[in-house]
Amino acid sequence: MPKVQDIGEQGLLERLQRFCPPEVIGDDAAVLSTSPGQSLVVTTDVLVDGVHFSHVTTSPEDAGWRAAAANLSDLAAMGASPLGITVGLGLPGEVSVSWVECLYQGMTECLQKYHTPILGGDVVRSPVTTLAITAFGQAHPHQIIRRSTAQVGDAIVITGVHGASHAGLQLLLHPKLQQNLTDAEQSTLIKAHQRPKPRLDVLPILWQILEYPPSPHLPIAGMDSSDGLADAICQICRASGVGAILEFNQIPLPESFHHWLTPETALKYALYGGEDFELVLCLPESPAITLVQQLGQGAAIIGTITDSSQVLLRDRNKKFPDQVLNLSQGFQHFSQ
Amino acid sequence: MPKVQDIGEQGLLERLQRFCPPEVIGDDAAVLSTSPGQSLVVTTDVLVDGVHFSHVTTSPEDAGWRAAAANLSDLAAMGASPLGITVGLGLPGEVSVSWVECLYQGMTECLQKYHTPILGGDVVRSPVTTLAITAFGQAHPHQIIRRSTAQVGDAIVITGVHGASHAGLQLLLHPKLQQNLTDAEQSTLIKAHQRPKPRLDVLPILWQILEYPPSPHLPIAGMDSSDGLADAICQICRASGVGAILEFNQIPLPESFHHWLTPETALKYALYGGEDFELVLCLPESPAITLVQQLGQGAAIIGTITDSSQVLLRDRNKKFPDQVLNLSQGFQHFSQ
Numbered sequence: 001m002p003k004v005q006d007i008g009e010q011g012l013l014e015r016l017q018r019f020c021p022p023e024v025i026g027d028d029a030a031v032l033s034t035s036p037g038q039s040l041v042v043t044t045d046v047l048v049d050g051v052h053f054s055h056v057t058t059s060p061e062d063a064g065w066r067a068a069a070a071n072l073s074d075l076a077a078m079g080a081s082p083l084g085i086t087v088g089l090g091l092p093g094e095v096s097v098s099w100v101e102c103l104y105q106g107m108t109e110c111l112q113k114y115h116t117p118i119l120g121g122d123v124v125r126s127p128v129t130t131l132a133i134t135a136f137g138q139a140h141p142h143q144i145i146r147r148s149t150a151q152v153g154d155a156i157v158i159t160g161v162h163g164a165s166h167a168g169l170q171l172l173l174h175p176k177l178q179q180n181l182t183d184a185e186q187s188t189l190i191k192a193h194q195r196p197k198p199r200l201d202v203l204p205i206l207w208q209i210l211e212y213p214p215s216p217h218l219p220i221a222g223m224d225s226s227d228g229l230a231d232a233i234c235q236i237c238r239a240s241g242v243g244a245i246l247e248f249n250q251i252p253l254p255e256s257f258h259h260w261l262t263p264e265t266a267l268k269y270a271l272y273g274g275e276d277f278e279l280v281l282c283l284p285e286s287p288a289i290t291l292v293q294q295l296g297q298g299a300a301i302i303g304t305i306t307d308s309s310q311v312l313l314r315d316r317n318k319k320f321p322d323q324v325l326n327l328s329q330g331f332q333h334f335s336q
Numbered sequence: 337m338p339k340v341q342d343i344g345e346q347g348l349l350e351r352l353q354r355f356c357p358p359e360v361i362g363d364d365a366a367v368l369s370t371s372p373g374q375s376l377v378v379t380t381d382v383l384v385d386g387v388h389f390s391h392v393t394t395s396p397e398d399a400g401w402r403a404a405a406a407n408l409s410d411l412a413a414m415g416a417s418p419l420g421i422t423v424g425l426g427l428p429g430e431v432s433v434s435w436v437e438c439l440y441q442g443m444t445e446c447l448q449k450y451h452t453p454i455l456g457g458d459v460v461r462s463p464v465t466t467l468a469i470t471a472f473g474q475a476h477p478h479q480i481i482r483r484s485t486a487q488v489g490d491a492i493v494i495t496g497v498h499g500a501s502h503a504g505l506q507l508l509l510h511p512k513l514q515q516n517l518t519d520a521e522q523s524t525l526i527k528a529h530q531r532p533k534p535r536l537d538v539l540p541i542l543w544q545i546l547e548y549p550p551s552p553h554l555p556i557a558g559m560d561s562s563d564g565l566a567d568a569i570c571q572i573c574r575a576s577g578v579g580a581i582l583e584f585n586q587i588p589l590p591e592s593f594h595h596w597l598t599p600e601t602a603l604k605y606a607l608y609g610g611e612d613f614e615l616v617l618c619l620p621e622s623p624a625i626t627l628v629q630q631l632g633q634g635a636a637i638i639g640t641i642t643d644s645s646q647v648l649l650r651d652r653n654k655k656f657p658d659q660v661l662n663l664s665q666g667f668q669h670f671s672q
Contacts, residue, residue, distance in 0.1 A: 028483075029378055031375050031475075040376065040419070042367075043365035048466075052460065088382035088470070132424040134470035239363075
């Protein structure tokens with residue numbers, strides 16, 4: 001099995017070119033048409049072997065898929081349609097060429113679902129496998145979804161269940177946890193971890209509900225829940241200078257959680273697990289209700305933006321006392 | 337002196353925000369306006385400590401400057417004006433915060449000369465310091481400079497002297513080489529290595545000579561000489577399906593080379609040294625002569641595109657025999 005050091009960086013780049021559209025590579029930079037009157041939206045992520053992915057829980061295909069999905073999710077969270085990504089790769093010489101090709105295969109599988117090309121990149125020697133992705137998208141300047149524009153009275157919509165990705169990771173790390181789950185339940189949770197879906201599909205539905213062409217003051221705020229649901233809501237509230245009340249029993253959980261986890265663990269996974277890559281959107285109640293109806297599949301209104309300075313989680317069934325969420329709790333719940 | 341591990345990735349990101357325009361950061365992605373009818377041009381580079389920069393020869397300020405300059409040079413080589421860069425940073429916990437701030441300081445010094453903002457990025461934990469830069473720019477779709485469009489009969493223009501950056505590196509690595517150079521000569525060469533200038537200044541001059549608005553068939557081909565002058569000419573010839581004749585005595589060298597280096601070493605530095613970040617442009621003779629006159633300072637016509645399949649270097653003074661250049665020679669001359 002050839003290693004990177006056997007074929008060299010140039011040889012590897014040539015092999016990886018089949019993952020890129022031939023018309024945009026092979027020069028000093030890639031060239032891409034953008035549409036008039038569109039804003040460019042750019043996001044970047046660095047992933048390091050042993051820190052952000054692991055040979056234990058992640059195949060190269062899944063590492064590639066997840067890296068692409070995370071960046072596309074950032075674009076979705078801004079309201080942007082993807083134009084392309086660049087891939088910077090640092091590799092030790094002893095990595096096998098097929099590992100790198102599988103990584104690209106996984107990235108491409110995710111990207112192709114969203115018609116997004118790889119616009120070339122860079123491959124260099126490094127003592128640790130490192131993946132740096134930059135994603136580009138475009139959005140109408142009036143259609144950009146920011147964190148800072150949540151309004152008091154807005155409904156807080158999440159586009160799907162939370163906690164599934166973290167549960168899938170736990171199943172991979174601790175196989176004995178699988179005992180109380182059916183094969184289908186296991187597979188759903190593991191797939192949520194390995195192959196998360198960026199919610200670009202939400203955008204056309206959203207623009208239709210909010211009426212296109214949009215007004216200059218888009219009545220929406222939002223971000224994705226890649227760092228956890230609690231983090232997303234706290235970030236939006238901080239950026240918008242508002243608070244929120246969340247209803248515990250409105251947060252959609254994977255069905256298996258109800259018989260598999262204690263309510264405390266289920267709540268912890270849902271609020272702090274992260275990497276579900278759903279969107280957290282704040283908008284007026286009427287379009288929020290329509291959005292949830294049209295999305296189906298775990299989408300829900302989970303609370304309301306308030307003029308308080310706190311993010312308060314309450315449980316109408318009184319299983320839990322009210323609790324105030326803040327940005328540092330995610331780290332506390334899963335401290336290393 | 338605080339280390340990265342003392343303030344954490346979040347703390348570091350907050351400190352680095354002062355290098356970014358506040359209106360484009362703090363959300364899932366950066367947003368940027370582009371002009372109607374422009375193409376987006378994207379390039380990415382990964383730099384790894386110990387492979388691409390070294391604490392011995394490179395201060396963090398210079399590492400930052402050089403990384404920014406390399407990416408801006410790729411944009412210049414495509415004919416594009418920079419819009420911004422993103423910076424992905426992998427850092428061991430024991431790196432000092434001030435090292436990172438100096439790196440950003442150097443990047444910013446270079447970028448500010450070309451009115452280019454840092455549009456955020458990512459900071460993560462890594463066992464090795466890694467810098468992943470993605471630069472994007474815009475160009476009129478008819479003004480993109482490609483490698484593949486050189487025409488037989490074109491003059492080959494280089495925008496400045498070659499070999500200076502490699503000479504500067506040698507002076508830093510082997511201080512005793514400095515003996516035969518004046519302080520001013522040393523400083524010129526070392527600065528060429530530490531603070532190379534991307535040749536974005538060439539573009540407005542070029543467009544004026546070629547008449548703006550341009551025709552759909554821009555009579556130009558080119559790339560930058562970051563991987564060496566010989567590499568650039570071989571790459572252009574290969575992509576365009578042409579050959580070239582180069583005149584050794586037309587290649588502009590730093591003045592000090594004439595009394596400091598043997599002709600053989602001077603030629604080696606100029607052809608294979610790399611990182612001079614000049615542009616290598618192929619265009620018809622008449623605009624080529626005007627371009628060289630207007631650029632001054634080491635710009636020169638060094639040869640002609642031919643219908644041969646070879647890149648031939650000849651010496652009218654017959655100090656050297658004719659030689660055929662090819663893509664693998666750079667590695668042979670400086671094999672590790």
